Amino acid sequence: MQNRQLGTFPVSAIGLGCMNICHAYGAPVSEAEAERLLRAALDAGVTHFDTAALYGFGVSETLVGKYLSADRSRFTLASKCGMQGVDVTGDGKLVRVIDGRPETIKATCEAALKRLKTDVIDLYYLHRWDKQVPIEDSVGALSDLVRAGKIQAVGLSEVSATTLRKAHAVHPIAAVQTEYSLWTRNPEIAVLDACKALGTAFVAFSPVARGFLCGEMDVSRFDAKDIRRSMPRFSPENYAANAKLLPGYFAIAHEVGCTPSQLAIAWLLHRGDHILPIPGTRTAAHLLDDLGAADVALSADVMARLDALINQHTVVGSRYNAQGNSEVDTEAFAV
Template sequence: MRTRQIGEFSVSSIGLGCMSLSFAYGDVPDTEYGAKLLHEALDTGYTMLDTAALYGNGANETLIGETLKARRNDYMLASKCGISKNEEGVRTINGKPSEIRKVCEESLRLLQTDVIDLYYLHRLDFTIPIEESVGTLSELVTEGKIRSIGLSEMSAETIRRAHAVHPISAVQSEYSLWTRNPEIAVLDTCKDIGAAFVAFSPLARAFLTGTLQDPQSLPDGDLRYGMPRFEPENYQKNLELLEEYANLAEESGCSMAQLALAWLLAKDDHIIPIPGTKNIDHMRENAGADAVTLSEEVIVCLDQLINQKTVHGSRYNAAAQSKIDTEEFA
């Protein structure tokens, strides 16, 4: 794959989101298959792996640490702090300095490494000034435990406040044809401060692959059950968008998944999508999007076909959205 820049790191233009190997989408693959996928991803050309302390409560970091400790120099490692379980075992957003340090030390142990290349604050803790949380991350940079700082799901205003404390190398948020919120302000803010924008769920949680026809068939525990866009009435309306979308993929000589990723890559050179998958064939297919060149006509058609005005249902329900600092369309 071609490369793009995150701070001092040159990484593959498409990174690998590792979450689904341990968390969030129902059944997870066994350790042997997950390890095989990670090794083959590096062999395929992925040089950025994205994980978090949250994913499987350390299981994802453990998988990466055990599997790739002998290949640590082959990839840029990104992980996240800021979402933890409290004493009652309830998942909470926690940006306190003491918690950030505690989680970082545990992540270093599980990942079996001396340093994390890119360390994100996973969510904004509304009870703690962002300057305080980022100040602690800055101390971890000085101490050599992390190399650079990122933010996840935060607004342009918060990003600028954080950047005033310490340079922010990357901002991660959901971005795809059907989730355009970063276009309100965050994409431009990243450009202004020299940060990469890392797009998670670039395939719209499988919607843009064309392989998910009935969200009610998803396994128990799949987080999409709680998302309004995947409710039956909304989803059936959203599926109507895919007929023309599939035609555009065929016209462009690529799969539907590759079309979604190629659209993101064409948007700007500071954007790095990180599709996740539990399937080795899909991982290789996603990497192939780097070789897809879209015509201006196709890009215009895509922008008009699937956007915040044509998609039915909100990204998150009201309770989930209230805990996120990102801008929303009216």
């Protein structure tokens, strides 16, 4: 596995997003399956593991800590604060809350360190910018955590180039994490270039377009808790329109000699050396397929054909619904 720079950390070019084992795409996998996936990733040479307080309201961090802490020196650990589960009514039921106040960030970090069974988190992101709190205040709290030795580097998730620059003026931003794939091109508006100019790594989540680029699916059979049910691109009518892009895409994968998921991740790797994809998965088999993308070489002609086939003009539907769009700070293409 080739390496790329994540701030000061050399990490595997392809990392592992640890959301899917307990969050977002229906019922979580069993703990044994989660352990199998995490250990398989480490054994396969993955040295970049990405989790968050939000995922399973602490479950993902707990599993990473339980099964990987004994090998802590072998990988770079990233997690996130600023969006987590909170018991707002006192009945024990947790709800997702965005809270970027300094005191909340510091408390979330302390809880994360315990769940992760570590003394320090290598890269700690603000999961969402709480627009009720100046970004300078939230990043200031993260900077305090660096000085306290609780975290080593600061990251931001789903922010614009303007917000990145404001934050970077307070404390160096090691990485920006945002959805990026053939069908989500928002980072190309400004933040990719801003990252390159500032020496900030760009971490691409959902590199296989939330499964869209892996193969045709029946959106009517999504689990009731699958977050894609609320995403406009996966509505039955929009998905039917978007699925028309897949035969041409699969044909290119066949021509290149790789799987569809490998093609999607390889496209990202070819977009820039400062781009680090973190596919998420629930199985070791899918993980190993994803990692094969590191060995896929794409010609300029293939890259151009992929760009022309799947982009912001050919994909139907917003990536988030109205609420989701209101919670992010990323640039967006005009509709």
